[in-house]
Amino acid sequence: MTSPQTYLDEVERLMAAPARGTRGLWPRASAWLLRLALESALDQYWTDTAPAVGACRNRRSQILMLSRYVGATSSRRVAMLWWSLSRAGHHHSYELALTAGELTHLHAEVGEVVKLLHQRRP
Amino acid sequence: MSRNQALLDVVFDRLAETEASDQLAEVILGAYAGDEELRAVLAGEDARLPRRNDATEVRENVYLDRVTVAGFRGIGPKATLHLRPQNGLTLVVGRNGSGKSSFAEAIELALTGDSQRWAERNSIFRDGWRNLHTSAPCEIDLIARLDGVAAPVRIRRSWADDATEPGQAQISQPDDLGWRQPMDTYRPFLTANDLGRLMSSRPSELFDAMAPLLAIEPITDAETRLKNLRKIYDDRAKAVRAGRTAVRGALETVDDDRARTAAKLLTPARPDLDAIDQLLSNDDETNPAIASYRKIAASTDPASPEEVAAIAERLVASTSTLATLPVAENDLTRLLQMAVDHYRQHGAGTCPVCGTGQLDQDWLDTAEAKLGQARHAADARREADEAARSARRDAARLLAFTIDLPAGTEELPADVRDELATAAHGWQSVTADADPQLLADHLRSSYAALQTATERARNAAAAWLRTRHDAWREHAADLQNWLSAARQARQEEEVLGLLKAALTWIKPAIADLRTAQLAPFANQSQQIWEQLRQESNVELAGMTLDGSSTRRRVAFPATVDGTATSAMAVMSQGELHALGLAVFLPRATADASPFRFLIIDDPVQSMDPSKVDGLAQVLAELAQDRQVVVFSHDDRLPEAVRRLGIDAVIWEVTRRSNSEVEIRKNLDAADRYLSDARALAKTDEIPVDLRSPLVTSCCRSALEAVFHQRVRAVRIGRGERHGDVETLLNSAKTTTQVAALALFDDADAGGRVFSYFNRKLGPWAGDAFRACKEGVHGAAVADPERLVGQVTQMVEAVR
Structure with a gap:
């Protein structure tokens, strides 16, 4: 399983300098990698905390469950992050890719959430 | 034919139509040609008047080729936007802040030297014109092309490191x-x-923005010239x-016969200017009263006090001398003289008178001495005696002096x-044959009073004359000035009449022209509004430019659900933008404009989807004979362009954190995702376990x-409202639901x-x-490149 940090590092690399062939597509790619980082962190958390929840394939249910484990504030933060990253990864009419500023913010936010989930393990 | 020539033809046609006199036509053409020509026409001199069918102008068509920007606004390192220098539609899409604007x-x-939006905004905004992320030189390099000219036109603006204003560019x-x-x-x-x-x-600003478009300045300028001159x-x-009223009013207050005459002359509305001229050139000598005053003022004293x-x-x-001299013994002297004469005749002898005395030499000597004395005394x-008589004569002359106060001198x-009368009376109360001593005393005592009185009368007369002169002279000067002005105005009456006639002619001509040109x-x-308004209930009945000077405005008579109203009052923000486009697109693409390109920045702001479709159609039509470049902050316009099958080049602009701007061709959304997927699948730099979910995501x-695209094409094609289709698409969350909606028109048919x-x-x-659905969450895909190929086939099948 790929660690959250691997995804985060790759995003940082993508944003800093264009990889060959990624001209202009890095915003969407970065957003999707960030979402994968978040999901990876969630998977690790559930494996350590409640493997039964982790076995549930519905990510939305997993996130709803989270409030009972890490508190309402933190779980809302994870939920918002997950939804905005999911949105960026799906095709939506009329919407353009995220800007560099938005991605920087999301990257920092995912980094913090990953850290938070890691600390909250039992 | 140039537009000015066309306008001139309209003027000539109208002159013929209205059967304007040659003189009027010359004035109008003079005003059309310029100040100098108008002046010459009015002065009856030869003027260079415009003629029909002068040479035609050649118009150049300007297209944009590319613009390279560095260190400016949101663009850091040098970036180039390529535009095809030909008719057609180009869309440049990028998020807010991506650098597209x-x-x-x-x-x-x-092209203009100052961006309109900076001119309007505050200094904080103006400070942001330089890019903060780069120390690279700040520069804009624009390449334009002229139709039929091989060499490009290059416009460069660069700014030194210490430039703080956009206006400080080196051009x-x-x-x-x-x-x-x-x-x-x-x-x-x-x-x-x-x-x-x-x-x-x-309203006046809108008017000013629209008015130049009509290109009727030459004739409105002519009107302005006529108006200025008429004024x-x-x-x-x-x-x-x-001035006639004022001068006349002033003259009426002056107690002067000339002033009274002048006031009377000024009474008619058209005074007799020659009579006034004559009055002004008259002098005073004919007036008897003036002569009397002059006489008094010019009189002199008969003698000085010393002489008196x-x-x-x-x-x-x-x-007193007479009194002391002895009275002459004339008879005795005569007898003695006769005796001496007798002696000289007859010689010595006896005295013939007494007969006793002897007349001899001694006697003769004695007698002659006596005779000499007597003569001396006489x-x-x-x-x-003579001295006394002379003195008395002089006194009589003095007494005779008098000053008459003739008729007309009542104003002293x-x-x-x-005083003068009293003094004169007193002076003449003594006659010249009075006792010398009395007379002398009278002269001595009374002359001073007379002299004082006459002096005062003289001064008074002089003062009167001076006052009369001053009073008139002031008014005469005013009257003279007025007369010159009046003579000039009289001469100018004909010119003024011509100017008024010309203005009367030109005013309806301009109104008609404006309507015709507009x-x-x-x-x-x-037409544009009809396309843009889509579901709006505002109808635009016809735009007019109304009024002039401070009351000028652009009127948009509109009907809302059939009720007449002003368009502005009832429109939403989005409708107002659409109306703005409807109003200004014709201006920006006017036939007479040399600019074949058109830049539109963010036209879809606050437009609802149906208006975007309308806009796409409008742009497509414009693009047939214009180079239309549209910048847009979201994908709605490109989507509409693709869906409606409009031929367009689409660029997508993205910006990295250091203001590095990337531009790439934006294809159809599905094609772009596939091309991204293909590119990612081959990108060895990204580890395969990270790459794989990205490829499946794309x-x-x-x-x-x-x-x-398919859902939209089907549903909008059969007349559903844009908004309803969007709501439906948003409600389909999963890929399977969207697929079911597209393939079976039913979101719940996912199983099929x-x-x-x-x-x-x-x-x-x-x-x-299935791989697409699951692989995105990290499930490894054995061969990403093969997956991309398969999905490409599936996309084609759905199309």
């Missing part, structure tokens, strides 16, 4: 572009902000009229007159995009999607669809 602004700044461009004026007239740059601002600005002449005539005193002295002295007496002060634009605006997005692909393309297709 920086290109639009750079083009505008390069390098061809000298003789002559684009400034048409730039102002046609402004081939439209931004949502400017449109909103213009549409909600004061000058009119003001002069008015001043003469007002001397006469008095002589009177007294001569009288002489002295005669002399004294009463006390002066009384008509094509108004029609085009209305594949899934490609499928979703093509599903969306796999079999559809299996049946249509083979068993691999269902697996590929």
